[in-house]
Amino acid sequence: MDQTIKMKPLASYRKTRRKDAFGVFLMLLPYTLLFSVFIAIPVALAIYLSLTSFNVVETPTLNGLVNFVNIFTQDDVFLQYVLPKTLTFAIIVGPGGYMLAFVLAWMLAQIQKLPRTIFALLLYTPSMIGGVFIAVIWRTLFSGDESGYINALLLQWDMIERPIQFLQSPDHLMTVVIIVALWSSMGVGFLAMLAGILNGNEELYEAAYVEGIDNKFQEVIHVTIPMMKPQMLFGAVMAIVATFTNGYIGVALSGANPTPQNAAQFITNHIDDYGFLRYEMGYAAALSVVLLAIIIVFSKVAYKLFAEKD
Template identity: 40%
Template sequence: MATNPAAIAAEEVPAADRPPSGTLLAGRWRRLWTEMKRSRISYLLLAPFLILFTVFTIVPIVTSVALSFTYYNIVESPSFVGLSNYRLLFVDDDIFLKAIGVTFTFAMVTGPAGYLMSFLLAWLISQIPQRFRFFYTLCFYTPSITSAVAMSVVWLYFFAGDRKGLLNHFLIKLGVLNEPYLFLQNVDSIVPVIIFVSLWMSMGIGFLAFLAGLQNVPEQLYEAGRIDGIRFRWQELWYITLPSVKPQLLFGAVMQVVFSLQVFDVSTQLVGLPSPLYAGHTILSHLHDYAFIRFEMGYASAIAVVLFLIMLGLNRFIFNLLGRD
């Protein structure tokens, strides 16, 4: 039952006496144009962002969707093939299906784990004196802004498959192993290694957002909580801190989903492209293979559209879970 007064009034008007839908639409456009002219200064200030967002985000998305229905190899003009690219992806491309499995395995571990680690570390840092916070923040944030190429040098030495590899050296010295283990060549250990390194590099923008939100929770809320009977830190965290940083929790969750589904550099630098038996092959690795090695842009666009829809669906789920308030 309609409770909106305008909707009730519209229901009371007979259908024959209502204005045509085209007239209503034209009236809405006129009101929108009048509002835009009245707020033209605001729209003028928004124009640089809107132009850049349209050129570098909206146009590429629309172009990618259009190219996903074509065969396009850069040299020749695109030729329309309908849903052939999508049929090939989900029916005939076994490597893509394996890449989906690897990506979701990676995302299901690094997504929640990285999210919890980011929040807990930010919360712990917010509990220490102000003069020490910058040092600890820098220590945890630096790996996320260091290039994967530079970090791979360290981790390739750590996981090297000979006796000079740091991990193998200590395990053999402790008697856990009798001979070196091929961490980056064995299909059973490739994904765990990528997950471990990615978690090390996951303290990024979401971590900073959590830290900023935690530092901006009013002290008066904690004082009021102590008056109301809160005695322990975990009670402050549950009843005061978490409700106060919900916007940062939502932002961090969205960024973590994007990070976990876009794993590529770490996998490529550690185990190569393609990885042994495609054990570390992700959706973005598959996209890079077809776009910049085989130059099949139509097929690569179809992969990009599938990845975009997965991200969009997961982000909508997060918004429904954390954004209700």
């Protein structure tokens, strides 16, 4: 009798555990499927293809690490132009756009709700329709003839004798690409920072001023940034990913891939060149794996800076 009574609660407990486990499984299933279909499986396929020789028409044949060896020993364009320009662009636009996003988010948080909403929308819009703006506005501004607004003004002011080829010259294209990238860098990371500032704990600010903080700069350094580390981390990761995948800007401005004299040739452009123009998919996959590794390294640095310490 006593044994039967003891077994009933145990059976009920096990049944409840099975129900809980099944409920957790159902809740995780959509995320697991989406993660597998759009991230895990494509990454696994890219790693596999990076170890093959594949021209789209024939069946991939394994060739080991030949593609990676060729990238770092035979690909002069990658070593002399693509990698240095990608890292230069990332170092300038990544931290620059990130700090600009935080400063603008903090400034917007100080004004009324209606103008804040309007300005936030205006700042966020270029990140959504940047390609249209690049094709219509920026190419018109920097056009290499007298119809380009910049050249027209410089000619009118007698600052130059003939139009400057901003979008075709290796001396100017990279600068224009950086300007456009910074202009379109107010993406979801910017919105996350704005939300983090607006939802901050007012009691922390009051306590900080009681403890001796007496200006806005100290408030930002000692209260705002530590308080919104999750948003800062999210913004940093999004900035890193966006920076390393921004190769379309140079192609859209110059109208060519590779860009003129590889002036703004980034890893994503190099991947498109080999994958969709030369159809060397195995080599393009190896380049994408290299790009993934670089993004992971920079993301780890961001986690070290902004992740919560236990």
